Amino acid sequence: MTVLNPAGWRPEMGERISAALEAPETVTGNRALHLEEPLLFEVGRMDHCGVDFDDVPGSPLAGLALRSAPVDLPGLSEPEAVRHYTRLSRQNYAIDLGLFPLGSCTMKHNPRLDEKVARMPGFADVHPLQPTATVQGALKVIDQLADWLVKLTGMAAVAMTPKAGAHGELCGLLAIRAALDARGDTRDVILVPESAHGTNPATAAFAGFKVEAIPATDDGRVDTAALIGKLGPHVAGVMITNPNTCGLFERDLKTIADAVHAAGGYVYCDGANFNAIVGRVRPGDLGVDAMHINLHKTFSTPHGGGGPGAGPVVLSEALAPFAPLPFVKPGADGALRLVEEADGDTDAPQAFGRMCAFHGQMGMFSRALAYILSHGADGLAQASGDAVLNANYVLRRLEHVLHAPFGAAGPCMHEALFSDDGFAEGFATLDLAKGLIDEGYHPMTVYFPLVVHGAMLVEPTETESKADLDQFITAMESLGERARAGDPALKSAPHFAPRRRVDETRAARKPRLVWTEQGA
Numbered sequence: 466m467t468v469l470n471p472a473g474w475r476p477e478m479g480e481r482i483s484a485a486l487e488a489p490e491t492v493t494g495n496r497a498l499h500l501e502e503p504l505l506f507e508v509g510r511m512d513h514c515g516v517d518f519d520d521v522p523g524s525p526l527a528g529l530a531l532r533s534a535p536v537d538l539p540g541l542s543e544p545e546a547v548r549h550y551t552r553l554s555r556q557n558y559a560i561d562l563g564l565f566p567l568g569s570c571t572m573k574h575n576p577r578l579d580e581k582v583a584r585m586p587g588f589a590d591v592h593p594l595q596p597t598a599t600v601q602g603a604l605k606v607i608d609q610l611a612d613w614l615v616k617l618t619g620m621a622a623v624a625m626t627p628k629a630g631a632h633g634e635l636c637g638l639l640a641i642r643a644a645l646d647a648r649g650d651t652r653d654v655i656l657v658p659e660s661a662h663g664t665n666p667a668t669a670a671f672a673g674f675k676v677e678a679i680p681a682t683d684d685g686r687v688d689t690a691a692l693i694g695k696l697g698p699h700v701a702g703v704m705i706t707n708p709n710t711c712g713l714f715e716r717d718l719k720t721i722a723d724a725v726h727a728a729g730g731y732v733y734c735d736g737a738n739f740n741a742i743v744g745r746v747r748p749g750d751l752g753v754d755a756m757h758i759n760l761h762k763t764f765s766t767p768h769g770g771g772g773p774g775a776g777p778v779v780l781s782e783a784l785a786p787f788a789p790l791p792f793v794k795p796g797a798d799g800a801l802r803l804v805e806e807a808d809g810d811t812d813a814p815q816a817f818g819r820m821c822a823f824h825g826q827m828g829m830f831s832r833a834l835a836y837i838l839s840h841g842a843d844g845l846a847q848a849s850g851d852a853v854l855n856a857n858y859v860l861r862r863l864e865h866v867l868h869a870p871f872g873a874a875g876p877c878m879h880e881a882l883f884s885d886d887g888f889a890e891g892f893a894t895l896d897l898a899k900g901l902i903d904e905g906y907h908p909m910t911v912y913f914p915l916v917v918h919g920a921m922l923v924e925p926t927e928t929e930s931k932a933d934l935d936q937f938i939t940a941m942e943s944l945g946e947r948a949r950a951g952d953p954a955l956k957s958a959p960h961f962a963p964r965r966r967v968d969e970t971r972a973a974r975k976p977r978l979v980w981t982e983q984g985a
């Protein structure tokens with residue numbers, strides 16, 4: 466194995482840490498900055514209170530509002546509570562700590578400039594119920610961002626309110642449903658390729674459609690002939706991801722879109738991976754009718770643990786009249802207003818309804834617009850080019866040790882896909898992923914897409930420098946070699962994480978959400 470020496474990192478650093486971890490146990494269980502942390506319920510005591518309240522025997526409240534039973538919450542001092550959460554946060558991996566190679570999730574650096582802009586009081590402190598005359602600047606941000614999204618995608622309109630990619634999918638399919646209803650058409654099947662993100666079939670089912678799967682070809686793309694063969698008067702539309710979740714561009718999208726339109730259906734494109742093509746391809750030119758854009762992927766806003774997110778949906782001429790409320794529109798006096806109601810024949814008479822109570826996530830809009838304006842159109846094209854270059858660098862540097870199922874088909878887009886083919890008997894993708902934790906990385910996306918056995922999907926994004934990529938590649942090369950050789954130490958990785966292997970299936974299926982006292 467070639468040992469690289471990227472800037473700032475030397476192999477002996479790893480040896481130093483390993484030597485330290487082989488040191489004897491400590492009485493606290495801590496190892497310098499690696500702090501062991503019990504549960505709050507184990508730190509605090511139920512019969513304790515973090516604050517001393519005066520006894521007020523003669524209080525008029527006595528006997529009225531006084532609690533008769535203990536609250537059963539641990540009593541903690543302020544520093545105890547603060548330290549607990551700070552320690553836990555330090556056991557977490559974060560994009561500000563290191564490369565986060567999760568394929569499809571597009572984990573990239575969130576520029577501090579965008580954070581600064583989002584914290585400006587005029588954006589951060591506005592209230593959704595404020596009179597629009599007092600929030601013209603904020604409305605202008607929504608309007609300008611909408612304009613960029615429409616132009617970058619070559620579409621007719623955009624619904625800004627959906628709060629995530631999956632919510633955007635629902636918005637797009639509801640617009641398709643509304644367009645079909647408007648022409649009295651009851652077709653109810655959505656075609657979804659096998660390689661699609663799980664949210665696609667889930668959304669179609671949730672929106673009341675029946676889902677039919679489209680197989681993939683051996684080169685990792687949608688089987689165009691099979692898809693066209695399924696078209697007919699019952700097909701409401703297709704949901705296609707482009708670039709797809711194998712990290713490949715769907716070259717036949719225009720042909721597919723033309724066939725779907727000729728058969729009376731609509732084309733939904735899962736645009737979560739727009740970061741690979743922004744500034745280079747306009748989905749509108751490929752015949753797309755609706756596409757969500759994950760601002761937290763392409764436009765670098767933070768991925769919050771389930772929110773607050775934003776997944777605006779761009780719409781074609783055909784679907785634009787059905788866009789949900791509310792939206793920003795200039796009034797006769799030039800001032801911007803929020804169209805909140807379908808208003809006779811002037812405003813949005815065919816809007817299908819609302820996706821959320823207010824107008825969407827202001828904090829994400831201000832960050833995304835700051836990102837776009839700081840890059841400009843040429844900078845966005847360079848970001849997608851660099852993302853694709855980085856992914857291809859990872860693909861080509863690793864394919865000698867990790868099997869790349871579509872490596873021979875040519876360059877990839879924004880993510881590199883590997884399989885567990887060639888691992889020693891009994892060794893799987895999970896072992897390599899656990900080994901990556903010991904090497905100081907969050908594991909890549911594993912076992913997705915389902916069309917590849919033991920899939921490992923790596924998306925470095927444009928954020929990473931060559932030195933950072935080289936260090937990651939060195940770790941992956943070493944782990945790939947250990948998985949091929951059947952190194953038993955890899956089977957029991959991670960060795961250095963606060964917890965070793967946990968039963969992830971049981972944790973997901975049967976979570977224990979209520980703390981019970983040991984022995985109780």
Ligand SMILES: *Cc1c(COP(=O)(O)O)cnc(C)c1O
Pocket residue numbers: 569570629630631632662664706710735737738759774776
């Ligand atoms: C991330 C992603 C989604 C879902 O987006 P969320 O914002 O997480 O709801 C859908 N499809 C693809 C291909 C994705 O990568």
